[in-house]
Amino acid sequence: MTDWVVLVESANDISQAETPHKVLKVADYITKPALFSGRRPYILNLCRSYGYQSEGYYASLLAEARGHRVSPSVQTMVELSAKGLYKHALPDLGERLREAISKGAPEQESLFVAFSKPDTPGYERLAREVSDWFRVPALEVEFDPKSPHGIGRVRMVPPHKLKGARRDFFLEAMGTYTSGRISEPKTKAPAKWALAVLVDPNEKTSPSKPSSIKRLADVAAKMGVEVETIEPSDLTSLAEFDALFIRATTQIDN
Template sequence: MNLIVVTDQLQDWFQLPAATVVTARHYLADAVAAQAGDASVLNLCRTGRYQGRGYYVSLLAEARGHRPLPEVKSIEDLKAEAFVQAIAGRVDMLVQDTLQHDSSDLFELDVYLGRDPARRHDALAERLYAEARLPLLRVLLRREQGRWMLDALQSIGLADVPSQDRAFLLQAVQGLGCAAGADAPRRRTDRPRLAILWDRDEPHKPSNEAALQRFVETAPLVGLQAELVGPGDLERLPEFDALFNRASPEVDGIVYEFVRRAEAMGMPVVDDPESILRCLNKAYMHELMTRHRIAQPRSLIVHRDSIGQVVPTLGLPCVIKLPDSGFGLDVLKIESEAQLGQEAERFLKVSELFVAQEWLPSEFDWRVGVYDGRPLYVAKYWMAPGHWKIMQETEGSDELIEGKTEAMTIGEAPRQVIETAVRAANLIGRGLYGVDLKQVEDRVYLIEVNCNPNIDAGNEDQVLGEALYREVLGVFARRIAEHRHGAAA
């Protein structure tokens, strides 16, 4: 096994002859690491900060085709209180049966790759590792009325390992193995019901209310009953057979908790959590598409030490993007080195990396909707009047001025546009994606793959009409039937 171990800082005591040990900054910036081929990445960085170095190590490892531990999904799951509570419930009996600690009502258990360095609670350590899938885990427990309760799970880094446990950790890494996680609970209901999640108060909705009503009205045509649900309806999720997200997802928000919980319950869900994590980060997108040789504008993944490479490599003007920007927000046209320095400093306060791309002006962007691995619709998104993006922010308000949308049949669009879009989307998954591309003469460049793409009545449905809604809902009907058949088997 080609093992790459990544740490926040190199430690003199942490020497592994059979592995490559590098810092997070080296792994993120090193082009050689990106081409390391079949490799496993053991991420021993602190991963608590969203878009911090530890987060990006696992994210870019996935994009590079490496096998990271932990996965990004595991990092994000740990931040969800409901996820931790679910683990607490599943391990409660084991905690009561095995925990040995009488000197106080608080107990702290460190778990290194499923092992207890004190060697007193190996069964509990192994189970917690299988549940959380984090290599270095600190478990906090407290006793109330004679019963031990799991109070918190914390991901720690190599620097948090006390000196007396270092030899034990080295031995655990050398014998690295993967414990199997517990299967997610499955459920069955007698009537296929689809929850469509939307947020009435969201300023930039991915579907307007007319489109949402068309989804609800069309559902019976494919044998489903659809109902609109809001952010406050999380506890109603078990009433449904599938979840269709029509609210803008944020990794640390309620929408992500909806889709994560739906997946944990075994139900078909679009957007699925993995697609959200992949699509929301432009640094991941760049690494993944580069690896699979999909043409993109000349780009750089920029960190604090490489800002000076942007202008010599890409020239001016150029474009910089905060990795998880949406609706074109925090996507900036840079026209001077002074502006670059100012905006880069702002970006680096919230993200360890950002993306810089060459400037490719065009009158419109192509948008191809790809669903379940196939092209669904195609449209031209024209630039907002007098602007270089398809959406222009209105100063002092949440209003966006949009360019017009011009839908057409799949056959009317250039073949290269459709083929590139489908190839790129299928690298992300089998969900619903909006693939943005630019065409410069006879060349087509991928800009990004979006989860949760717009489907608005009067725009994306201009050509297909009701058939567009039937296609989307028909995939849900098929997946619900397959899930029920598998559960019955």
């Protein structure tokens, strides 16, 4: 059975009565390492802020240093701090969004996801996809038809801000998640080469679908090649890559 520890900044954020797992103030986790002597717990970081140098950020940083499993990780916090750092995930998320809408999911402004569970039926695949990309207890995906891939923003939601039905949904999802078996993220071998794939998110008839590029990345990873999609505005960074694969329509004037 997984040894869970739920970190909070205030006892009012998540009470011990709301979960069978140990609820611990982040200050105690930071200052009392002896509590975990001989243990390798799974830390569920439910702090109020995950910003750089916040208690939430430092708690995950310390958990990783101690060899504890933690969600969210520092890498995830950094990636979700700016859209430019997670744009690589948008093609996949956009594809799942279009699939959901085409199959009858209600059109709405955003989707709340707790432990890979969506609060709106019809968006299950999108919820799993965004949770595969970013292992965060609570996320909100904001939709924007004017943005590339239809995704305006992906942001972490501090659980202490959840109220009413949304809080109940979060607690139920947390209970289901922590009662199951948690798989470890697969360790990736360092890539030998880096391949840039040029795409144009504004192109209506792209030469390759996002799923095709994802398949390319999966196969390339097995061969020691890291694949990263770039846009025309990123061409100044070409020197960072070993090769360029153009999957955008080229014309004489571009």
